[in-house]
Amino acid sequence: MANDALTRSEAASPAPPLRRTFVSLATAILLLGIANSMVGSYLVLFASDEVKLSPEQVGALASAPAVGGIAVSWLLGRRFDRRPRRSYAVAVTVLGGLGLALFTWTRSFVLLIIVAATLVGCKAAAFPQLLSMARVILGDGREGQRSAPLLRSVSSLAWAIGPLIGAALLAWTDSRRSCGRRPSFWR
Template structure:
């Protein structure tokens, strides 16, 4: 019995999923935190054009992922799609390493980034299929995988700012490209091809109809608002730290890394206790902590307070990133790729709104007003989440 349990926990495929999620997360965590600084300082554009870049990038990501999501659930090898997206990610990192032309970056760069962004949701979709086919506990499996992303974000942002401040953006993007090359090799040699699991004929139509389901629709809108708040914070915070508060640029990386480190135990605890508390209650707790976080950003501005507030940020993001995705999957049984992509598209839609809001509000009312808006939006998301029913695990 003990040997069977050991094989279940330390299956090499399980470990491969963990390692690949971590590596892809590191590559992304190197590029994303400093993007607003890259556009502001290297490409030399105003806050409005920084926000516009995020918006266009997110729109492209949604369009591309929607085109690929249905195909990934119905035919083809999901593993080959992941490999293709990682190869595009290499090209995207190389482009940003050596190009400083805004029009090129917002066209070709955005197109490559949109395709590359499909890799992570497809890795999670493949992991869900593997968990279902091998009788693994899907919620805990997904939570541990999501914790790998948080671990990557503990390391990635401080490393990103350190590389940029000491060696420049070219080296940072070059290292990201190299990491994606390593990911390609790991995926090719370690990840399995899992046969599609078709939904049963007894499955209610409402449960597989995506946004036609009222609960899925409410969850999507609520998730969009949650991620809008988070994205506004990620876009604005490095600029707010340096230009408004006059604190060191490196503090932005430290804040992101601290939040990501705190997210890891939050995710693991959420995955362990979600069956006892329910996904709905867990999500309401998360959004409540999000409200406290953004209210704190409005009222508090010193270094120590910003560090303490990361605990609330960690509970907020740690739960909605893991349990939120599982909630989508449970509300859309038999369609893990579409459900995971819908969750990812809620993030992308949030980035669209965040890019518009952050660029417009920061340029016209200052950076402080960005967090006042985020506080209002997170309250609306709490009200919407309250109306969503508890989904049954599948």
């Protein structure tokens, strides 16, 4: 993909595209942060209530994505530093989504751990990839330096509202469940 490579020349583009790029990155970070906070907040509930894991197993399952995310972030960070590409952020996001989808199809603890450490671990690497991509696209100039704290604030906002959205979704699915139509949310 020739258009996938990021260059420093993108940072030198005029202000309107830079502003549009910042808004796109902020939106991606907001949506990713909301998704991460919902999954992070409710993974324990899923593991204990739906899969019926022991407390030790719940702890292992909750830690597995972080361990996998560290490994994936390290590997992708090395590759991104050598050759920045948008496809890295897209790939880890898609793989993380695939891992979460696989959670709905298995109740085997061993398979859940493998999926959590590999595919869901990729999701944990998406945020550092987006920040690295922002650094390259927005550059080291004044706009680039001002954008980093703003993008981190967007992530904090996502973690503030994500669990609330997750609670609303759980309440909605429980109310639908009581109406006799059980959604296949965690089946």
